Amino acid sequence: MVLSLSINGDRLTSIADPAMPLVDVLREEFHLTGAKPVCREGFCGACMVLVDGRPAPSCLMPVALAQGCDIRTVEGLAINGTLNPIQQALEASDAVQCGMCFPGMVVTLTHLLTTTPGATRDDIRAALTGNICRCTGYERIVEATLLALAAR
Structure with a gap:
């Protein structure tokens, strides 16, 4: 079965098994390795992508369900080649972590x-509830997010 997907603004086709998790298709077929298949149960947040603008764990989504949706991975968040505001704030605040959970954050x-x-601050912490990290106490990430909000 040929699947038509919209990933990071590009129309792509896949011949993957329709039941294959989206995270595996992103990584193996399209070489978009930002989303990490860590827990494969949807609770760690490392595989988070935007599906029609909303965060979704790509380890739980069969690729067939991604047809007709706008999928955006961490690789597709930059705007015209420039890091988006949260990416800029995280970098400027030196809040970047090891890279396993960070793309999902x-x-x-x-x-x-x-x-x-x-x-x-509470909204930010609540939003990050679904993103588990062993490297951080989250405070620098929260502070960077507040900076990004203030810069708007």
């Missing part, structure tokens, strides 16, 4: 900045 925080321009 960037996806989640990009959604938060888009949908909640007046987000508070």
Whole structure:
């Protein structure tokens, strides 16, 4: 079965098994390795992508369900080759972590900045509830997000 997908603004086709998790198709077929298949149960957030503008764990989504959706991975969050506001703030604040969970956090925080321009510290923490990280206490990430919000 040929699947037609919209990934990071590009129309792509896949011949993957329709039941294959989206994260595996992204990584193996399209070489978009930002989303990480860590827990494969949808609770760690490392595989988070935007599906029609909303965060979704790509380890739980069969690729067939991605047809007709706008899929955006961490690789597709830059705007005309420039890091988006949360990416810029995280880099400027030296809040970048090891890279395992961090792409999922960037996806989640990009959604938060888009949908909640007046987000508070508590809103940021609540948004990150689905992103588990062993490297950080999250505070620098929260501070960077507040900087990105203030810069708007």
